[in-house]
Amino acid sequence: MEFFPEPLTADASDALFDRTQAHFNRRGFGPFAVELIETNAFIGFIGLSVPAFDAHFMPAVEIGWRLAFEHWGKGLATEGARAALGFGFNDLGLEQVISFTVPANLRSRSVMEKIGMTHDPRDDFDHPGLPEGNPLRRHVLYRISR
């Protein structure tokens, strides 16, 4: 949670789960639970969602990911993101998918680049969920088209 405002409490984590389930119910897709093929262990999420705020690139579908620390650095986010992107383009028929993070989140940006997303600095934006002056407010935006 280094690049988020704060770690989630158990209640906030449960609320995130509820919002994720509601997203599936409302739109028919959402961030997938990620399981390790070898053990079926639940290790995080990877997938598509519609951001819940307004911005110059909205309406849009976002791809995002969060994995448990011990599973980083093995290419799992990239593997899952490629699958989620294929689902978005081939099954949902999306024309474009976006992703965003703070400039310093190089791991996440590297996943964006490895799955073929591109970054135009003119797209960068201030996240409306964070107050002016917050160091995490500035975001880089990546895009990929079908």
Ligand SMILES: CC(C)(COP(=O)(O)OP(=O)(O)OC[C@H]1O[C@@H](n2cnc3c(N)ncnc32)[C@H](O)[C@@H]1OP(=O)(O)O)[C@@H](O)C(=O)NCCC(=O)NCCS
């Ligand atoms: C972002 C995240 C999902 C990446 O998962 P992962 O399975 O480790 O990703 P991958 O192994 O597919 O790729 C990670 C890339 O980051 C690179 N990387 C790792 N540490 C890095 C660092 N300190 N600086 C720059 N790049 C780094 C890796 O080299 C790799 O790229 P490469 O294959 O070109 O070498 C994981 O780090 C995570 O859950 N982070 C916390 C949550 C988060 O920030 N989510 C994104 C919010 S927008």
